[in-house]
Amino acid sequence: MHDLTSTSLAETPESSAPAPSPNHRRRVARALLPGAAIVVLMLWVAGVFRHGVIQGAAQPVPEQSAAGLPTLTITPQTIPAVTEAVGTVQAEQLAAVTSRVVASVVEMRAAAGQRVATGDVLVVLDDRDLHHRVEQAQDAVRGAEATMAQAQSDYKRDKPLFDQQVITPYDFEHTQTNLKTAEANLHRLQQAESEAEVNLSYAVIRTPFAGVVVDKLANVGDLAAPGKPLFTMYEQGRLWLEANVPENLLACIHIGEARTLRIDARGRELRGRVVEIVPSSDPATRTVVVRVHLEDTREIVPGMFGRLLIPSAPEQVLTVPAAAITRAGQLTMVDVVDHDRVERRAVQLGRAIGNRLEVLSGLAAGDTVVLKNVEPSVHGKEAL
Numbered sequence: 001m002h003d004l005t006s007t008s009l010a011e012t013p014e015s016s017a018p019a020p021s022p023n024h025r026r027r028v029a030r031a032l033l034p035g036a037a038i039v040v041l042m043l044w045v046a047g048v049f050r051h052g053v054i055q056g057a058a059q060p061v062p063e064q065s066a067a068g069l070p071t072l073t074i075t076p077q078t079i080p081a082v083t084e085a086v087g088t089v090q091a092e093q094l095a096a097v098t099s100r101v102v103a104s105v106v107e108m109r110a111a112a113g114q115r116v117a118t119g120d121v122l123v124v125l126d127d128r129d130l131h132h133r134v135e136q137a138q139d140a141v142r143g144a145e146a147t148m149a150q151a152q153s154d155y156k157r158d159k160p161l162f163d164q165q166v167i168t169p170y171d172f173e174h175t176q177t178n179l180k181t182a183e184a185n186l187h188r189l190q191q192a193e194s195e196a197e198v199n200l201s202y203a204v205i206r207t208p209f210a211g212v213v214v215d216k217l218a219n220v221g222d223l224a225a226p227g228k229p230l231f232t233m234y235e236q237g238r239l240w241l242e243a244n245v246p247e248n249l250l251a252c253i254h255i256g257e258a259r260t261l262r263i264d265a266r267g268r269e270l271r272g273r274v275v276e277i278v279p280s281s282d283p284a285t286r287t288v289v290v291r292v293h294l295e296d297t298r299e300i301v302p303g304m305f306g307r308l309l310i311p312s313a314p315e316q317v318l319t320v321p322a323a324a325i326t327r328a329g330q331l332t333m334v335d336v337v338d339h340d341r342v343e344r345r346a347v348q349l350g351r352a353i354g355n356r357l358e359v360l361s362g363l364a365a366g367d368t369v370v371l372k373n374v375e376p377s378v379h380g381k382e383a384l
Helices: 002-016 022-045 128-163 169-201 247-252
Strands: 071-073 076-079 082-091 094-098 103-108 121-125 204-206 211-216 229-235 239-246 258-263 268-282 287-294 305-311 315-321 326-328 331-338 341-346 348-353 356-361 368-370
Touching (some): 082 287, 121 229, 239 247, 247 287
Antiparallel strands (some): 082 305, 211 229, 258 268, 258 305, 348 356
């Protein structure tokens, strides 16, 4: 009896637990669904559900033997160090052609880019008003000459009478004053006539020197006036490079010495001579303007970009032939021989030195590189 009761009490908690409801089962299923979806997605990416697809695996990179390949051993190269001071070609003599009188433009006899000689006519102005002023000045001079003749006649008449004390000193002083006034008035009107004739000559504007017209700034019918440019021009054959030289290199440059310049637009180098060093430094760039006269100005025009080459102490650099370079996008690589095997190595290149390129990083002296598109017979030749 006692055993039966104990057994019934022990089984009571299990038999009394309620069965899971349908709502509880649905909540459990919803909680497990995202995890199951992630597992299925990972299996699909891994290719478990795709048949006939070759599974990815680490593939060994095939090694290439260096036997028979044209190679070159990298050695340091001594080159003259050159610092470039950039600048702009400017005209040594630049003129803005303006009018000295106010008048309308009648003719424009030059165009931009035209070569002109000294004294060539550039502009013709309306001179009718100037002609009238000359005529008025001439009439005034003729009137003054008549007054002068009358004053001289009075003086010649009164002088003997004054000497004989026939007329009073007051009357003779009056005669002398009239003569001096007539002389001064005639001189003043003669100067006005000369000024009017000079102004008339300003109606024709000529070139001040032989050169090239840069630009035409007026047209027929425009009103010319002092201070208003009609043309700009520069003297042919007189150009210089205004280069901005760093302060620390100023001691290397002296007035009168010859220098080498490079004009990028023409792709050539030319010689020049230092003619001016501006005694002032730009506080923003710490440079000083140096003007170098160009000895050869063929095909050179103001405004072109130029470089002043300033030699300094020689330096040793590593260079590699262009035939050893392989480019892939923005990567620059070379094939290097290591224990008779070829490995590809990324390098950083600098300036071009002849047909070679400066190596900034990626190679060291003594490394052997493989040359591309070169016959094996040139193995190891420095000519590359």
